[in-house]
Amino acid sequence: MIMASRDNEKTKLEGVPASEKHQTTRNSNFLKAMRNSLNGIWMILVRERNMRIHIVLAFLILVAGLHYGIYRADWLWVTMAVFIVIFSEFLNTIIEAVVDLVVEKKYHPLAKLAKDVAAGAVLVAVGVEIVILLLIFQPYVWRQFGIVTNFSDLLHQFQR
Ligand SMILES: Nc1ncnc2c1ncn2[C@@H]1O[C@H](COP(=O)(O)OP(=O)(O)OP(=O)(O)O)[C@@H](O)[C@H]1O
Numbered sequence: 001m002i003m004a005s006r007d008n009e010k011t012k013l014e015g016v017p018a019s020e021k022h023q024t025t026r027n028s029n030f031l032k033a034m035r036n037s038l039n040g041i042w043m044i045l046v047r048e049r050n051m052r053i054h055i056v057l058a059f060l061i062l063v064a065g066l067h068y069g070i071y072r073a074d075w076l077w078v079t080m081a082v083f084i085v086i087f088s089e090f091l092n093t094i095i096e097a098v099v100d101l102v103v104e105k106k107y108h109p110l111a112k113l114a115k116d117v118a119a120g121a122v123l124v125a126v127g128v129e130i131v132i133l134l135l136i137f138q139p140y141v142w143r144q145f146g147i148v149t150n151f152s153d154l155l156h157q158f159q160r
Contacts, residue, residue: 044093050122051089058082061133068140081132088125092118 027033044051065078095118103111142149 044090048089048093051086051093054082054085054089058086064137068137068144070136070140074136077132077136081129081136085122085125085129088122092122 023036027036045055061078061082065075070078095114099111099114139149
């Protein structure tokens with residue numbers, strides 16, 4: 001029983017340096033605040049497989065952007081697309097942690113609501129990311145095959 005609860009605690013605190021486990025007071029200085037913030041980023045990378053997948057995808061998108069030499073305005077959209085997914089994954093992890101803290105691993109319909117809605121938010125963000133990436137990259141990809149397209153012109157033709 002004691003072993004099980006220790007295992008549980010280990011899973012919850014995976015990625016947290018031992019020295020930081022007991023601080024419950026405010027950060028005494030900027031450096032400490034910065035270290036705890038970086039620790040938050042490190043923990044989400046260690047604990048959340050989905051976050052690691054998003055980071056790998058972001059790297060591939062960066063490589064694709066450099067390969068196609070996309071314009072500066074396009075980089076802004078691509079950056080926002082990647083950012084909303086990573087940010088939603090941060091929120092999802094926060095909500096999961098707070099819910100687990102409150103319900104202590106017991107089933108509760110509101111815990112299910114909170115976790116499912118948080119996961120749904122990540123899904124919506126990924127959907128938006130895919131739409132933005134398709135809109136941004138499609139002219140560059142077509143151009144590689146010698147086809148020059150203007151997506152806006154195409155849309156206007158359909159509207160006429
Ligand atoms: N305490 C709970 N009460 C009710 N349902 C729960 C509870 N904990 C988890 N669930 C259900 O199980 C699902 C998975 O929960 P879990 O905490 O394992 O998320 P996860 O698989 O780690 O999510 P992600 O893949 O986003 O990291 C939730 O979406 C929810 O439907």
